[in-house]
Amino acid sequence: MAFELPSLPYAQDALEPHYSANTLSFHHGKHHQAYVTKLNELTEGTDDAKKSLEEIIKSSSGGLFNQAAQVWNHTFFWNSMKPGGGGAPSGALAEAIDKAFGSFDKFKEEFKAKGVGQFGSGWVWLVKEGGDLKIVTTANAETPITNGQTAILTCDVWEHAYYLDYQNRRPDFLQSFLDNLANWDFAAANFDAA
Template structure:
């Protein structure tokens, strides 16, 4: 097996009403795992793809295809990075990250509102994201399985806005999900750590040759 489902860095019971254990069961245990199973099948069928890391496969398939594999590996990385960016303990930005937030948006609340607007305004499935670009913070979004890895971005945080991320707990109320997660469940220490430019590697997995 080339890639495996990464363990959650917390218990699926830790988030209370913000993210239910049932959501983790489906979102992590079924959806995330399904991307891994399919990616492993596709890689196993093509010797030219074997031995490449998750990030290497994303970069390769973003440029040259196949699109089917890109969708799987992009979703694996996005989900892995998403889990790492969550915290059951409410945290606040500090230090260099807080300075960058204030410089770019004026306040933490303004950044959260910007990220929320990006998440809510994003049509259909995808991801809202906070990246570092030319030393400054940038809010953007990605459609479907697209990922910051495919665009050479320096990722700091990503928020899943596919329906499977929130439908069990929030039904179709994406604004409520985005607001509650962004205000109460972001691991701002992880976001700050990614200012070192190594965020891509934190959700990567090494490849294995058959």
């Protein structure tokens, strides 16, 4: 069975003005679709075609890993945002963030700093590892799955993720992600399931 481009969990213009329909059209409809298409080309007629994305990510390398991981990373990213997002988490996740980082404001500072500091293309993640929350970055298609970590929330810092809206202003994009887009309900569900 072929892999398919997952639908966005909201309308293409639902994140405006913080993330435009134009950006989503290119980022989801072209970039993400290209990873899905290439993944299907690479797995067609192989045993990998019957595996889940996670299984392929854990067992592959090179081009196959890159395509599978980018399909997974992007799907996770779409769910890490929501219309009217941002603000602060609540409940157990909020308590864990305060414990790990000292306060939610300190978490935001570190998340933004690590995302801005990621050289070149990559991702900034809030992850759970061994019961603790951490902020990590990954380059290119790398993903917490291969590091034994559970992804809680992510922001894509590849230039194509923000360039149409923010040009070279990655710090502004990360600030807008935290203030207006972050889906803390999704993050809390991931935290609770970890």
